[in-house]
Amino acid sequence: GENVEQHPSTLSVQEGDSAVIKCTYSDSASNYFPWYKQELGKRPQLIIDIRSNVGEKKDQRIAVTLNKTAKHFSLHITETQPEDSAVYFCAAFSSGSARQLTFGSGTQLTVLP
């Protein structure tokens, strides 16, 4: 089945700096890669996603890049703000026999004022 690895597990940045979270996946049949943000005590919420036919997608301060050859994708947050502090999860959807969304282990991002 699919295996998604996420790094780093914790990340601290100064307010205004950029943050990058990286994920790798194992199943070449994976074709959909969402990112979820979970604030403390709250539910995970989708913040951005990308499909395998696209290399990059941007939404204001958030961008995601995908390298299908290397099987890795990354989340980029620019001009970080304290409200960006949360746990971020990457995920990969395999279109093969499993057809399920597999999540990474999460990254605790802390934006220091």
Place this chain on the structure above:
Amino acid sequence: KAGVTQTPRYLIKTRGQQVTLSCSPISGHRSVSWYQQTPGQGLQFLFEYFSETQRNKGNFPGRFSGRQFSNSRSEMNVSTLELGDSALYLCASSLEQGGSNSPLHFGNGTRLTVT
């Protein structure tokens, strides 16, 4: 439109007991997935139901089971509880199966503590 509703929010059980968790999806969503969240383990997939049928199952023992009703509401049952079952159980609904063409919408979860 109401979001995904999970009940109860908190539950304390003792080892050996069984527990049933409930999830009401967003109106119109036919897929319900269940995840177990523990510190350091991220979100572990339990199973997915679509149109009352289990479509996919994660690597959890048979003590974990579920079902989906005709109105898309879903229940998850854990029998013979173990201490390691203590976790936040999240339910997520989506329009289509698998969460690939339509995003997952999560509930607030049920915090299960096994003593």
